[in-house]
Amino acid sequence: MAHTYTPGLTVTPRTVVSKKRILPLSGTVLVEAGEAVTAATVVARAELPGKVHVVNLVNQLGILPEDLPDYMVTREGNRIQQGDVLAETKPFLKWFKTQVRSPITGTVETISTATGQVILREPPRPVELFAYLDGTVAEVLPGQGVQVETTCAFIQGIFGIGGETWGTLVMGVASPEEDVTAAHFTAAHAGKIVVGGAFVGAEALARARAVGVKGVVVGGMHDQDLRALLGYDLGVAITGTETVGFTLVLTEGFGRIPMARRTFELLRKLDGRKASISGATQIRAGVIRPEIIVPLAPDEQIQGIEAGQWGEARGGIKVGDPVRVIRAPFFGRIGQVVGLPSDLQMIPTESRVRVMEVQFTDGSRAVIPRANIEVIEG
Amino acid sequence: MTSDPRRPLRTIVATDCGSTTTKAILIERVGDEYRQTYRGEAPTTVEAPFEDVTRGVLNAIAEIEELSGRKILDGEKIITPSGASGDPKVGVDIYISTSSAGGGLQMMVAGVVQSMTAESAQRCALGAGAIVMDVLASNDGRLPHEKIERIRSLRPDMILLSGGTDGGTVTHVVEMAEYIAAAEPRPRLGMSYNLPLIYAGNKDARARISEILGKKTALTITENLRPVLERENLGPARAKIHDLFLEHVMAQAPGYKKLISWAGAPIMPTPAAVGLIMETVAKKQGINLIGVDIGGATTDVFSVFHGIFNRTVSANLGMSYSISNVLAEATLDNIMRWVPFSIDEQDLRNRIKNKMIRPTTVPQTLDELQIEQAIAREALRLALIHHKSLATGLKGVQQVRSISDVFEQTASGKTLVDMLKLDLIVGSGGILSHAPRRVQSFLMMVDAYEPLGFTELAVDSIFMMPHLGVLSTVNEQAATDVFVRDCLIHLGTCVAPIGQGARGARCADYTITFPSGRELVKGTLAFGEVRLFPLAVGEEATVAMAPARSVDLGAGKGVPVERRARGGVVGVMLDGRERPLQLPTQTDERVRALKHWHAALNLYPE
Numbered sequence: 001m002a003h004t005y006t007p008g009l010t011v012t013p014r015t016v017v018s019k020k021r022i023l024p025l026s027g028t029v030l031v032e033a034g035e036a037v038t039a040a041t042v043v044a045r046a047e048l049p050g051k052v053h054v055v056n057l058v059n060q061l062g063i064l065p066e067d068l069p070d071y072m073v074t075r076e077g078n079r080i081q082q083g084d085v086l087a088e089t090k091p092f093l094k095w096f097k098t099q100v101r102s103p104i105t106g107t108v109e110t111i112s113t114a115t116g117q118v119i120l121r122e123p124p125r126p127v128e129l130f131a132y133l134d135g136t137v138a139e140v141l142p143g144q145g146v147q148v149e150t151t152c153a154f155i156q157g158i159f160g161i162g163g164e165t166w167g168t169l170v171m172g173v174a175s176p177e178e179d180v181t182a183a184h185f186t187a188a189h190a191g192k193i194v195v196g197g198a199f200v201g202a203e204a205l206a207r208a209r210a211v212g213v214k215g216v217v218v219g220g221m222h223d224q225d226l227r228a229l230l231g232y233d234l235g236v237a238i239t240g241t242e243t244v245g246f247t248l249v250l251t252e253g254f255g256r257i258p259m260a261r262r263t264f265e266l267l268r269k270l271d272g273r274k275a276s277i278s279g280a281t282q283i284r285a286g287v288i289r290p291e292i293i294v295p296l297a298p299d300e301q302i303q304g305i306e307a308g309q310w311g312e313a314r315g316g317i318k319v320g321d322p323v324r325v326i327r328a329p330f331f332g333r334i335g336q337v338v339g340l341p342s343d344l345q346m347i348p349t350e351s352r353v354r355v356m357e358v359q360f361t362d363g364s365r366a367v368i369p370r371a372n373i374e375v376i377e378g
Numbered sequence: 379m380t381s382d383p384r385r386p387l388r389t390i391v392a393t394d395c396g397s398t399t400t401k402a403i404l405i406e407r408v409g410d411e412y413r414q415t416y417r418g419e420a421p422t423t424v425e426a427p428f429e430d431v432t433r434g435v436l437n438a439i440a441e442i443e444e445l446s447g448r449k450i451l452d453g454e455k456i457i458t459p460s461g462a463s464g465d466p467k468v469g470v471d472i473y474i475s476t477s478s479a480g481g482g483l484q485m486m487v488a489g490v491v492q493s494m495t496a497e498s499a500q501r502c503a504l505g506a507g508a509i510v511m512d513v514l515a516s517n518d519g520r521l522p523h524e525k526i527e528r529i530r531s532l533r534p535d536m537i538l539l540s541g542g543t544d545g546g547t548v549t550h551v552v553e554m555a556e557y558i559a560a561a562e563p564r565p566r567l568g569m570s571y572n573l574p575l576i577y578a579g580n581k582d583a584r585a586r587i588s589e590i591l592g593k594k595t596a597l598t599i600t601e602n603l604r605p606v607l608e609r610e611n612l613g614p615a616r617a618k619i620h621d622l623f624l625e626h627v628m629a630q631a632p633g634y635k636k637l638i639s640w641a642g643a644p645i646m647p648t649p650a651a652v653g654l655i656m657e658t659v660a661k662k663q664g665i666n667l668i669g670v671d672i673g674g675a676t677t678d679v680f681s682v683f684h685g686i687f688n689r690t691v692s693a694n695l696g697m698s699y700s701i702s703n704v705l706a707e708a709t710l711d712n713i714m715r716w717v718p719f720s721i722d723e724q725d726l727r728n729r730i731k732n733k734m735i736r737p738t739t740v741p742q743t744l745d746e747l748q749i750e751q752a753i754a755r756e757a758l759r760l761a762l763i764h765h766k767s768l769a770t771g772l773k774g775v776q777q778v779r780s781i782s783d784v785f786e787q788t789a790s791g792k793t794l795v796d797m798l799k800l801d802l803i804v805g806s807g808g809i810l811s812h813a814p815r816r817v818q819s820f821l822m823m824v825d826a827y828e829p830l831g832f833t834e835l836a837v838d839s840i841f842m843m844p845h846l847g848v849l850s851t852v853n854e855q856a857a858t859d860v861f862v863r864d865c866l867i868h869l870g871t872c873v874a875p876i877g878q879g880a881r882g883a884r885c886a887d888y889t890i891t892f893p894s895g896r897e898l899v900k901g902t903l904a905f906g907e908v909r910l911f912p913l914a915v916g917e918e919a920t921v922a923m924a925p926a927r928s929v930d931l932g933a934g935k936g937v938p939v940e941r942r943a944r945g946g947v948v949g950v951m952l953d954g955r956e957r958p959l960q961l962p963t964q965t966d967e968r969v970r971a972l973k974h975w976h977a978a979l980n981l982y983p984e
Binding site for chain 1: 522526527530548553556557560562564675694698699700702703705706707723724727728729730731732733734735736737738739740741743744746812814815983
């Protein structure tokens, strides 16, 4: 019943991607099922309750909480403008009157006779939900959002930062082994998603931000540069809300690691096309990986990149499969499975694990724990 | 799916539905005792494409069926009771389960005074098995609108509100209720139901609280968890948390309604069940213990000292998803002090991040293993510091001081964790349970916790403590039988003198008398030295220590101590590495010392 699931990231020239676009709270859906949308189409809108302000009236008026209603000028639910009187004392002599005015424009939410404080709420803030993809509305979820579907080339990264964005995909380097440096980023890259090769460093990232790129897609980077970019040490792999000026997608991992050739070739064939990307990563139950989505015309095929299956759909690993090692001492090396012994084997740590024998491109061979490889599709 | 309650339980199937794996065990009565006999596991199926937790449960039980030859399932049903069809190899007497799938139980707690009612509420929620997302208090330093924004953005599964002693002022707790109402908090799962909120504060404020929160939340009122300053009453609120966990949170998760109908006892949050078995065992054996479960994302620490149970969860100290956070919190130098070689910082940082983004990989080389075990030491150490800060006596309580206490200015709220009075440390979680050599788990815990005097160590063999916790609610005897016989792998005893001295100077003289005529050993333990003496599982030796004048083994400086030490798969370790544990500050010297200790303990292959 159980089978070995070998992790693999999706890199495919053609698939159908369906995205649920859900409001953070109930609202209004603005599109209909079957409607064509672009990434920038607002598909739903909601009103976020306004910010709350607490005013302690009893302290300011010098009265007891239970007496507060007698001093109130407004009532619960009333609309108020900034500077309106909320409550006032009623002294015998008028010039001894104390008034408390509203610090905001909004509504009076509650008047508490227990604590003597009044809670005021600012007007609601509209929140708009974008389609994120060029595609069609496959389903409307009334009051909540929509499902947008598109036929596209689809690439998953291993790690990213920054949220959803879209723009034109451009190649920054000529080969997957080449580093993308500060010199590669020019003013022409403003608003674009730039594809690098093996590595991006701190200086190049600073330059990317300065020229105003929307996204960077690259094989690897150093953790120290990530820390410099974020301004803090990222402790837990939950990302997507960072605001560093652009969205960053790593396809391979940390360190200098050439981008998988198949990924690079597919991106090269998509040069100049509109792409939607997201850096959101969550590596726990309910895994979210960063992604690059390039919508295609209905009958369009990207030539020269074979469509492959991935993940569980391919039913485990076989002799002959191309793989990449994802842990030291062979981290980042690419090879082919030449043996899949079924018995547990002892590795140098003395752990007994399931292993595979891999032949690297230079002809050398190594025995590697199955947990430490990743299938390269196609 | 329970059998007749009057019929003794003979076969029990228990599952723990974790975030990634559902683990099933079969417990059978063998002669006069209960034993864990078979186990099976399968991926948890809470998420798409299955979205039904029972699929994973059935798969894990099917694996037990295959291994044991017992027929437990009839299609998609668990057959109860066993032997009803006349065949004793068909069915089980009860099915029970725990769950932490979907991120477990996530709570926000609120109180009035941070170090008093808010802290009691935090202890209550943690003890119930929750992850506490935030602790709000009137005096937590945040402005009202900041509190409200925080409540709104959190989206917990449940809120626990406490505050005020019975008969005391109601103003502050009502104020907290007003903030919660203004935030209009929404539950994490589902849009269509009100967020469960438990009120366990000043009973005089109940009417006000109902007025403010009755319509905006699914309000449950229970006894005050701090009725008077001097006493906590966490039981009723904890029970309510469990009820609401089942009624609201679990009921929202896919397939759980069916799972609840199968189970012969309420489904418990996994950490609550682990805490329960530890508490049961500690009380039954009259010992003080610390248990730790170090996972991929979090590290849970449980302690029972003098019968008082405490649990903490360090939400971002783990060995995969949150491994980078261990580096951030512990700092690179603290991790590197355990590594017997030098490594470039950039390389180490990249390695740790790569583990974070590919959490299922395993160390293939010895240096990778040593780095992971170094990180584990720091995660364990930090989690215990966190635990000590919360496992305390009640704060804000007046203490009666006698004349002899005048010079000992201990504040109220002192930690209950007393390493010298600690009897047993139980480790659990992949890095401890699956270390290639058991002595590695032993030393990781000794290095991280620095036990004092005589302390026994053990590891949970296959993480069955959750199953046994929930079993203890049905049959305590079965749970403790299995805990003692099958759950724990006894590692041995650490004997650690307290004191400092020059490396190589005499720390203590020792005499170890072994059972069954084995020749006794005598010698002198020097500062900076470790010695290991094999002593098999189930055996006990008498260890007599005559410490140097400045050294204490629990009876006072220089006072000889003689105690029984239990054996295990590692044996008895005499630890002369000073307490507090001292590592050389110079890199070369430190590496040399580490290698020396590792060799003395046969820690790693040559």
